[in-house]
Amino acid sequence: MKKILGIIITYNPDIILLNKNISSFIDIADEILIIDNNSINKIELLSFENNKIKVVNNERNLGIAEGLNIGLNYAHQNRFDYILTMDQDSYFEKNTVSYLITGFNEESIAIVCPSLKDMNSNNFNSVAQIYEEIFVAITSGCLCSVRHLKSIGGFNIKLFIDYVDFELCLRLQKSGYKILQSQKSVLCHQLGDSRIEYIFNIPFICTNHSPFRRFYYARNKVYIYKNYFFSFPIFILRDIGSFFKTIFIILFFEKFRAEKFKMICKGIWHGLFYI
Structure with missing residues (x-):
């Protein structure tokens, strides 16, 4: 049997939602690490600890990438085959998480990710086939090969937060690995405090992220454009278009x-x- 380590990066989490998060995948995980970035309610997280769940308390906010690397290194040292990376405010629909495991049917697959349902806008992102190769995946809900991620150096700590997932996927693609999306595995997540606005019946999704997040959003996009344009020009040009659309919104x-x-x-x- 393949060993799976669940990794949840937390920062001031909603405890009720976090409990729902853990309950949605605990049956497939051999162990779960909650890696907390110095939350104001970090004492409450200790109530989750048991023989299957461990809490790692960082003394400061290390960001997403470094937190994930703590989990990845733990998985590597303790001979886990896969890590399941989760945001604190996401959860799998009932009886769907196991479809991620069956997606690993060839050596070149590095990540299998779920279909996504936004809990605020009700927007649903899926694929036509049971498993379909895609280009990039968000962090939450990804089942990742520990060996493949270690082979490319893990998560990029320069990025701190935002686009850590996309940058990882681009490095995996450059190394010849594949990313699959599962049609039957469904993750419910929140894209900021999103809502839909309309101009001439054309929908625009507003995520309402903070100015702090917008700094990293822009900085890390530019970092990716600089480093990956010549490897993936079509993807980068499309993302630049998306960037301008976001500024418009x-x-x-x-x-x-x-x-x-x-x-x-x-x-x-x-x-x-500067990066």
């Missing part, structure tokens, strides 16, 4: 638009010259 629909736009500009500058 922020300026027209979101609160604190001036501060967010300022942080995006700062992020672009840092992405060009």
Whole structure:
């Protein structure tokens, strides 16, 4: 039997939702690590500890990438075959998480990810076939080969938060590995505090992320554009288009638009010259 380590990175989590998160995949996990980035409610997390769940308390906010590397290194040292990476506010629909395991049917597969259902906008992202090769996947809900991730150096700690997942996927692609999405495995997640706005009946999803997040969003996009344009030009050009669309949505629909736009500009500058 293959060994699976569940990894949840937490920062000021909703304890009720976190419990729902764990309950949705605990049956397939041999062990679960909750890696907390110095939450204000970190004492409450200790109530989750038992013979299957361990809590790692970081003394400061290390970000997503470094937290995931702590889990990946633990998995490697303790001979786990896979890690299941989870956000604190996501959970699998009942009886669907096991479909991730059956997707690993050839050596070149590095990640199998679920279909995604946004709990705020009810937007559903899936594929036509039971398993279909895709280009990139978000962190939450991904079942990843420990060996393949270690072979490319794990998660990129330069990025801290935002686009850690996409950058990992691009490095995996460059190394010849595949990423699959499962039609039957369904993850419910929240894309920020999202809502849908309309212009001439055209829907636009507003995620309402904070100015702090917008800085890393912009900085890390530019980092990816610099490092992967010549390897994946079509993907990068499409993502640049998505970037401009996001800026449009922020300026027209979101609160604190001036501060967010300022942080995006700062992020672009840092992405060009400081990372």
